[in-house]
Ligand SMILES: Nc1ncnc2c1ncn2[C@@H]1O[C@H](COP(=O)(O)OP(=O)(O)OP(=O)(O)O)[C@@H](O)[C@H]1O
């Protein structure tokens with residue numbers, strides 16, 4: 201059984217069909233890529249799967265259980281972690297607090313612990329903190345743990361967002377343009393982090409990218425989305441040589 | 457911060473030197489300094505007022521005397537300097553390093569004991585200070601209650617970042633519930649007839665009255681929370697404002713609590729230790745909550761709700777729980793309030809009360825326990841001190857608020873964690 205299965209999913213924004221008859225199957229531990237020009241509907245697919253929108257048609261199954269109609273926090277707790285295209289961070293919180301927060305659904309001390317500082321709460325908070333530190337180390341920002349997030353440079357903020365998504369203990373991680381706006385140095389580091397995360401945590405990754413170079417290097421299978429429809433699917437070679445993909449990307453510098 | 461930049465360099469180093477010497481003294485040293493001051497006032501206050509030609513010990517740091525009789529200004533200033541400034545500045549300096557070692561020893565022995573000692577000392581200071589006059593005692597009690605009210609509203613308006621106007625309504629629910637409870641069970645009066653239970657039980661069962669008040673306020677809060685937090689959007693401000701007016705007019709029309717005439721002769725259960733203990737409990741529990749990961753979820757919801765949702769935070773539940781929690785404490789504060797004044801009427805819980813509480817929250821600082829304490833204490837005392845100015849009081853206080861909003865839009869001490877362990881730990885020499 202595939203880890204994530206999307207069947208004939210469509211979504212309309214008013215009269216605009218943003219996603220049309222979309223299908224996807226991801227096996228555990230696989231890295232998949234999704235490319236496509238601006239406005240193709242890539243982020244919409246992420247938002248549909250993570251529960252921000254509800255699909256007009258079709259079904260989404262995670263481990264065989266349908267996600268349609270569930271709230272984002274429930275879907276996240278079931279093992280779907282994600283980052284956002286335009287960073288969504290909590291401006292008054294520290295780096296460590298960001299990662300700790302993503303453990304919310306795994307907290308067992310209840311309101312009693314929250315109000316009275318019971319031993320159970322103290323123990324659990326310490327565990328959460330340790331876990332958060334290890335994730336921050338994994339993405340290479342452990343030394344910034346106590347900084348307010350806004351004081352961090354952009355690249356580091358992206359890494360914190362990644363660590364935060366990992367703290368939800370996802371089985372599959374959705375990354376929406378993780379290298380957007382990065383210089384070549386930061387880009388290379390981010391790709392290393394994605395590889396490291398994949399290797400060490402053994403999770404499946406679904407990656408949206410604008411830069412073909414990144415998806416080509418990281419992903420086993422790539423889909424190309426144009427106007428809400430998949431026009432090509434296959435290995436990076438196949439995609440690269442597909443005339444429809446070349447046409448869709450014609451005149452764009454982003455190609456290679 | 458901006459002000460520091462405009463200072464000349466030597467002044468800046470002077471200021472920072474002072475700040476450094478302050479920072480090196482443990483909290484215990486300051487408490488000892490203030491204790492010295494209140495003791496000095498207790499034993500030398502009267503002879504000194506005679507010597508300086510003052511009619512009596514200035515009740516609220518001489519503000520009333522100064523405003524009413526300007527010719528007494530020099531005497532009042534001299535009094536304040538000798539009784540307050542000298543011991544508070546001298547004692548911490550003299551005994552600072554000894555006390556710092558003591559604090560260190562205590563901290564390693566048992567932080568809980570250290571907290572208890574600090575609180576005991578604080579209580580001693582407050583009770584000695586309030587002992588001078590009944591007016592001081594009343595002001596102190598109302599100030600402590602204002603801390604609970606302000607902090608609980610800060611949970612909603614600061615930590616959660618919504619705008620709620622319902623606090624006077626919660627206060628009213630708590631005040632009336634607790635009053636009806638004590639009047640019915642422990643008082644022979646015209647409204648509820650003879651006491652139902654032996655009167656000596658009253659003080660022991662009074663916590664139940666307060667908790668019931670809190671629970672009723674929280675139940676009232678459900679009526680706001682369910683429609684307001686169903687969807688994203690700014691319904692809360694309007695619904696909570698309506699709630700405040702509805703509660704007031706319902707009580708006005710309830711004959712069994714004597715409508716607009718209000719309830720009086722509540723038993724005298726709320727002495728200083730009672731208010732002090734409830735205030736400490738409220739600050740402790742609320743601070744525990746807002747510093748837990750469960751409570752920090754409020755900040756996440758405020759700063760980016762979509763991200764909170766995607767990080768497994770049940771945003772609706774988070775908001776509702778926090779809202780009811782805040783209403784509960786406002787209800788408790790209302791019960792205390794009714795038993796301090798021993799009289800309540802619905803008119804107390806109107807838009808003016810709302811303005812007062814909102815001012816304390818925004819003046820003191822959003823998302824901060826320190827801020828709420830500072831806001832509640834400073835505006836309570838200022839409100840009393842400026843009383844002789846009558847109508848001008850209502851010009852000066854709003855002006856002050858506007859100034860704070862201009863220079864510090866989130867309040868004096870905003871977004872600061874209240875870390876008790878750090879507060880009671882010994883200070884390192886820099
Ligand atoms: N909330 C919304 N309401 C209405 N239309 C929307 C909404 N979100 C997206 N759209 C539209 O749906 C289409 C797909 O948008 P989407 O953000 O999914 O594109 P994308 O592939 O992620 O593009 P980009 O590469 O720029 O991020 C666009 O035409 C966009 O304008």
Ligand SMILES: [Mg+2]
Pocket residue numbers: 242243244285
């Ligand atoms: Mg997008």
